[in-house]
Amino acid sequence: DTGVSQDPRHKITKRGQNVTFRCDPISEHNRLYWYRQTLGQGPEFLTYFQNEAQLEKSRLLSDRFSAERPKGSFSTLEIQRTEQGDSAMYLCASRHSRDTQYFGPGTRLTVL
Amino acid sequence: AQSVSQHNHHVILSEAASLELGCNYSYGGTVNLFWYVQYPGQHLQLLLKYFSGDPLVKGIKGFEAEFIKSKFSFNLRKPSVQWSDTAEYFCAVNAQSNTGKLIFGQGTTLQVKP
Numbered sequence: 063d064t065g066v067s068q069d070p071r072h073k074i075t076k077r078g079q080n081v082t083f084r085c086d087p088i089s090e091h092n093r094l095y096w097y098r099q100t101l102g103q104g105p106e107f108l109t110y111f112q113n114e115a116q117l118e119k120s121r122l123l124s125d126r127f128s129a130e131r132p133k134g135s136f137s138t139l140e141i142q143r144t145e146q147g148d149s150a151m152y153l154c155a156s157r158h159s160r161d162t163q164y165f166g167p168g169t170r171l172t173v174l
Numbered sequence: 175a176q177s178v179s180q181h182n183h184h185v186i187l188s189e190a191a192s193l194e195l196g197c198n199y200s201y202g203g204t205v206n207l208f209w210y211v212q213y214p215g216q217h218l219q220l221l222l223k224y225f226s227g228d229p230l231v232k233g234i235k236g237f238e239a240e241f242i243k244s245k246f247s248f249n250l251r252k253p254s255v256q257w258s259d260t261a262e263y264f265c266a267v268n269a270q271s272n273t274g275k276l277i278f279g280q281g282t283t284l285q286v287k288p
Contacts, residue, residue: 095275104178104264104278105218118273153218155276160225162208163276165218 064088066166068154074172075144082140083169087156094137095163096129097153098122105153111137144173176201180265180279187255188287195250195282197265207248208266208276209239218264224248235259257288 067086075081087094092113097105108127110118113134123129126144131137141148151170155163181196199205209221222233229241239250248265262283266276 093274097276102280104266104281105276107275107277110273110275112273118275155218157274162220162223163274164220165210167217 066154066156066164068152068166068169070169071167072170072172074174076174077146078143080140080142081144081171082138083152083154083171085137085139085154085156085166087136087154088158088164091156091158091164092134093157093159094131095155095157096137096139097155099151099153099168100149108139108152141171144171146173149173176205176267176269176277178265178267178277178279180263180282182282183280184283184285186285186287189257190254191286193250193252193255193259193284195263195265195284197248197250197279199246199248199265199267199277201246201267201269204270205267206270207239207241208268209233209237209248209250210264210266210278211261212264213261221250221263255284255286257286260284260286 069084094111096108099105109129111131126142129139151168153168154166157163177200179198207224210218211221212218224231224241232238237252262281264281265279
C-alpha cells in the first residue's frame, strides 16, 4: 500500500504524559498537513509543511503541541502534558502541488 | 474567515431513494471545493472535487455535485442510493491563494436502509 500511513493507530495515555505520533506521507508528496477531528465534527486544520518548512500553524495548536518534518519526509506531532481535551482523532494528509489531499487512517488518542 | 456549513447532520434513506446533501461555504475569493467520504472503519477518501470549468462535476460511485457560485453552494447528489453508501460525508473548501489547508463542514451521516 503506497498511501499515507500513521503510527500508532490508537494511543491511550494518562493526563500529563507526553505523546508522539508519526505520519509517513505518500512518497514525492512535498506538502503535509495535520488535522484534528473530534466526535461529530469535521477535521480541523492544525499545521502545514511544505518540504521541511512549517509554513502555517492554527491557533488550535497551543504551545503544548509541536510538529516537525525533518528532511521533508515523515512528520511527527508531539503533545506535551496531555489534557483530556486533547482526546481526538489526529489525521495526517499529504499532496503534491495542485493535487488533492490524501488522508491517512488517523491516530485515535484517548487521554484518561 | 472561511467556514463551511452542511445543513443535514443525519439523513436516513431507503435504498433507491435519491440523495441531496447541502453544503454552503463562506469565502469571498476563488475556492476549490471537495466532497470526502468516510465509510465505517475506513479513512477519509475523496469523492469528487471542483477546481474550475464545468460546475457540474462527477465523482466515484455515481455521485455528482454542482457548484453554484452565486449561492456559494456545492451540493452533493446521487439519483439512487445503495446500502453501501452508508457513510459520513464531508464537504470541504480551500482558498486557491493559500496553503491548501482544507476547511471542513461538520459532516453528514447517511444511513441507507436495505
